[in-house]
Amino acid sequence: MNTITVLQYILYGLELTACITGIIFWVKIKNSFLKWFPVYLGFIVLAEQSGNWLHYIKEDQIKGNLITYFVIPVEFLFFYWVYYKTAVTDSGRRLVIYCTGIYAAGFILDLLFFIGKEYYFMSFSYCIGNLALLIIIIAFFIQFAKSDKIIHFKTELLFWISLGLLIFYLGTLPYFGLLLLLYDEYREVYYVYSNLMFVCNCIMYSLFSIGFICTKPN
Numbered sequence: 466m467n468t469i470t471v472l473q474y475i476l477y478g479l480e481l482t483a484c485i486t487g488i489i490f491w492v493k494i495k496n497s498f499l500k501w502f503p504v505y506l507g508f509i510v511l512a513e514q515s516g517n518w519l520h521y522i523k524e525d526q527i528k529g530n531l532i533t534y535f536v537i538p539v540e541f542l543f544f545y546w547v548y549y550k551t552a553v554t555d556s557g558r559r560l561v562i563y564c565t566g567i568y569a570a571g572f573i574l575d576l577l578f579f580i581g582k583e584y585y586f587m588s589f590s591y592c593i594g595n596l597a598l599l600i601i602i603i604a605f606f607i608q609f610a611k612s613d614k615i616i617h618f619k620t621e622l623l624f625w626i627s628l629g630l631l632i633f634y635l636g637t638l639p640y641f642g643l644l645l646l647l648y649d650e651y652r653e654v655y656y657v658y659s660n661l662m663f664v665c666n667c668i669m670y671s672l673f674s675i676g677f678i679c680t681k682p683n
Contacts, residue, residue, distance in 0.1 A: 472663035479670040480510050483677070490677040497683045498550045499622055505543050506673070512536045541568055541594040544630065548601045551623060553608065560604055564597035592642045595634050602631050617681070625676025629669035636665040 487503030494500050512531070519528035542565070549561040571593030605627055609615060618624045640647070640658045647655040 468660055472660060472667065476663055476666050476670070477510075477513060479667050479674070480506065480513060483670045483673040484510050486674040486677045490680070493677070493680050493682040494622060495683075498547070499626075502547075502622075502626070502673075503677075508539065509536075537591060537594075538572060541598060544598055545601070547623075547626075548605060551605065557604065557608065561601055564601055568594040568597050588642055588644055592638065595638050595641065598630065599634055599638075602627050602634075606631075619679050620681040622676045622680035625672045625679065629672035629676075632672070633665045633669040637662045 484503055484506035487506055491500065491503055494502070512535075516528045516532060516536075519525070519531070545561055545565045545568070549558055549565075552558040552561060568590065571590040575590040605623075609618075609621075609624065609627075614621055614624075640662050644655075647658065
């Protein structure tokens with residue numbers, strides 16, 4: 466069993482742990498829009514395992530389409546929605562709307578230019594969505610640092626969610642942006658960065674679990 470396979474199994478365990486932890490501590494967030502976050506994590510767990518099953522029955526094309534055209538857009542759109550609900554100013558909400566529109570435009574461009582080609586991961590729209598989310602997260606942290614919530618940041622679930630997202634999306638942006646090039650031309654670098662991607666993913670889901678445990682009831 467290679468390193469990537471081990472990290473994959475660890476990641477699956479941490480995804481499930483985050484989902485179960487969210488369900489256990491759901492009472493803390495039941496009066497907040499973040500009550501849907503454990504549901505989102507359940508969706509991720511089901512999507513991951515559906516992808517594994519499709520790979521097992523050798524339906525990798527269906528798996529790729531499932532991830533590219535459904536799972537990844539749902540991920541971005543869910544977090545855009547979370548930060549839209551979080552925004553306390555009109556400018557903050559407009560920022561989220563603009564970023565969502567930019568991602569949607571990038572997704573459409575990918576469909577127009579790459580559909581039907583040997584292109585198993587839409588790096589262009591993913592990078593656009595990644596950058597847009599990073600801009601929103603940075604804006605959130607700036608606003609968060611100016612608020613009274615910074616004093617009790619450990620009990621704020623969205624702080625832990627944002628920290629996890631920042632680590633994962635910032636750390637893996639070059640990987641997904643150069644995925645095809647790395648795989649075709651720099652295979653050794655690809656495998657090293659794949660390990661790093663899984664580590665960042667594991668950290669993100671661990672922070673989600675910590676957030677559920679530390680958050681104060683609403």
